Amino acid sequence: MPVFWLILIVLAIAAAGFVVGRSRALSSAEGDARKLHSLPSFYGNNVVIKAIVPAFLVMIVWLLAQPLVVASSVSGLIPESAIPDNSSRGLVMAEVRRAADGLDAAVASGGMTEDFARNARADFNDVTERLQEAGAIVTSQVTQPVLRAAQRFRVLNATGKTLMSGAVIALSILGALWGIRETKAEFRARNTVETSIRMLLIAAASIAILTTVGIVLSLVFNTVEFFRLYPASDFFFGTTWSPSFSGRGGSSxxxxxxxxxxxxxxxxxxxxxxxxxxxxxxxxxxxxxxxxxxxxxxxxxxxxxxxxxxxxxxxxxxxxxxxxxxxxxxxxxxxxxxxxxxxxxxxxxxxxxxxxxxxxxxxxxxxxxxxxxxxxxxxxxxxxxxxxxxxxxxxxxxxxxxxxxxxxxxxxxxxxxxxxxxxxxxxxxxxxxxxxxxxxxxxxxxxxxxxxxxxxxxxxxxxxxxxxxxxxxxxxxxxxxxxxxxxxxx
Missing domain, CATH: 1.10.3720.10 (MetI-like)
Structure with missing residues (x-):
């Protein structure tokens, strides 16, 4: 399920929960809002928060973690013998992702069926030709290890998206039911909502700090890796800039x-x-x-x-x-x-x-x-x-x-x-x-x-x-x- 539709479903569940929570609060007070601890809208908002926040948190974490898990799993399918001398596993994985995207595009355009795209015995020469006809950006010849890894990549991605959709929708429904169950006249809905909003504001403010830390750490780790391959003295005090992509820096x-x-x-x-x-x-x-x-x-x-x-x-x-x-x-x-x-x-x-x-x-x-x-x-x-x-x-x-x-x-x-x-x-x-x-x-x-x-x-x-x-x-x-x-x- 596309993420856009998944978000709409969660929002629809939250909207329905708002209406039910507000009505349940008024019913528990026999229709007299003065008997409620908080305004009726706070009871509805409590249901909305419990339906949206946990579901969206799981979705965000899943979207961040799934590419790493899938790439790690697929990378093990590529033997060292399939990596050319002038390449690396990272470049081969980039080719695998392009081939997987090409298979998706070919299936969407009718260039091949889903069964053919998943067929482990498919001829990679035929697949290469069909991918190029579909306009996919692939090398002149897709190798068999790359094709098998791309097929596995698509399967794992599709499975992960399906599981994520089910988990997010189920969590949203459970959160809404939890909020509705809490809705009673004596429930301190206003305190709960204001605490939740304060936590959300703290989380939003923390994003800037965490983003800055992430940027600095990514620079630091890759800079340390660079200085393992190239002398720091030549970098900081060198007066010539002449990079060469042949020979992994030997002539740079x-x-x-x-x-x-x-x-x-x-x-x-x-x-x-x-x-x-x-x-x-x-x-x-x-x-x-x-x-x-x-x-x-x-x-x-x-x-x-x-x-x-x-x-x-x-x-x-x-x-x-x-x-x-x-x-x-x-x-x-x-x-x-x-x-x-x-x-x-x-x-x-x-x-x-x-x-x-x-x-x-x-x-x-x-x-x-x-x-x-x-x-x-x-x-x-x-x-x-x-x-x-x-x-x-x-x-x-x-x-x-x-x-x-x-x-x-x-x-x-x-x-x-x-x-x-x-x-x-x-x-x-x-x-x-x-x-x-x-x-x-x-x-x-x-x-x-x-x-x-x-x-x-x-x-x-x-x-x-x-x-x-x-x-x-x-x-x-x-x-x-x-x-x-x-x-x-x-």
Whole structure:
């Protein structure tokens, strides 16, 4: 049963339980709601919670665990002799999953019957041909071990989904019956519902923490695996980035310094554009602009934040790059050889970051109490002196936060860099040369079927961990500066 229909069934059970629970509560009080401990809706909501929460928890855990259990079971069906020398068990399992999806697509399109798809004696040459006719993405020849594993994969998946559907529906019905059975006039339904809601809110808040922990752990484990295959000294201090996917890293040079330099160089150029323009815009909108001008200008600035980054990338590739090339290219000053360069990506990225700095800084400046401005004016200060000596110091922590957010956004940008800065990994001071960043190389290293037994794929996690540590250090340093200044200001 599809998950969508399973969710609808559980919701229908919960809706019916709400009606029955509410009616049962009123019946137990002889129709007089004043005799109930709680409002009638709380009794219905109690049934709803007991019908939905346990069922959905089981469904979520099942959906997370089933792929791991099925993959572990199917992986044992593939002998070592079926794994090519230039491949790995992970790549073979990816082929098994594609073949299983292809069998599903072929059955759905009528290219083969369900019995044929499950036939253990089916000719794998015939199956390969039918899968390709159905549009499945498979290799030129599906081997017999892969076909047998794919058939087993489909059977286990179908069985697991059937068992999950039965378990979830049964648990939902039992939960609803439990809630209905509890429904009596003296039952403290309100306390139970409020406790349940509080637990749900705690669980929702915990998801962010657990997600962060999961991201960090995945980076740490894969980074450790990378450094087992590639020397850490060559990675952190190497000045050449030249990955090669032949020979499992024997001829690869994976020095991160050129990528870090490109990342910081492009980000600095972007911040040199975004911070002055964004901060000055915020000061004007909050301190000088009339309400009419502000009502028009601020939404127009914030529109920039809603433009997809791919559009900025195309703008850099088709407009800003050729414009800079016409001025600084061979026919101009001769400093620029192509439209893709640090300056191209930096300028466009700076335009993209303007609303991050402007909007947040404007809100922070507006939050400064008017009494501080009035006190400054009462002492004879001009408006510019008040802004410079009172308003900006009071708003500095928020402004630093806005700049930090813009910095993190710049460091993590990918599409503008790919289209506007090029793909050259090198150490160069010329802002009119093509360079690349860490995020762009993470994408390129994980494009396609990555073999996670090779350092060329695992290096993406090492690059991500490096960026994580750098941004964490920047956050800690900025927090220290803000607190130090706040102590002096207060």
């Amino acid at each position: 040079e994976l020095g991160v310094l050129p990528l870090l330099w490109g990342t910081f160089y492009i980000s600095i150029v972007a911040l040199l554009v975004a911070v002055p323009i964004g901060l000055f815009s915020a000061i004007y909108l909050s301190e000088y602009a009339s309400s009419r001008v502000r009502s028009v200008a601020k939404p127009m600035l914030e529109v920039l934040a809603g433009i997809p980054t791919i559009v900025y990338g195309l703008f850099a590739l088709l407009t800003v790059g050729p414009l800079l090339l016409s001025v600084f290219g061979p026919n101009g000053l001769g400093w620029m050889q192509a439209g893709t360069a640090v300056m191209t990506a930096g300028l466009v990225m700076g335009i993209m970051l303007i609303p991050f700095v402007s909007s947040l800084s404007d809100d922070i400046i507006n939050a400064v109490p008017q009494s501080m401005r009035d006190g400054s004016y009462g002492l004879g200060a001009t408006q510019s002196e008040t802004i410079r000596q009172v308003v900006l110091p009071a708003a500095l922590p928020g402004i630093v936060g806005a700049i930090l957010l813009a910095s993190s956004r710049a460091i993590g940008e990918t599409m503008i860099v790919v289209l506007g800065a090029g793909a050259a990994a090198k150490l160069d001071l010329n802002p009119f040369e093509a360079m690349t960043t860490v995020t762009a190389k993470i994408v390129s290293q994980l494009t396609g079927d990555a073999d996670f037994a090779s350092p060329e794929a695992l290096v993406a996690f090492a690059l991500g961990m490096t960026l994580f540590v750098i941004t964490l250090g920047l956050n800690v340093f900025a927090l220290y500066i803000v607190r130090k200044y706040r102590e002096q200001y207060e």
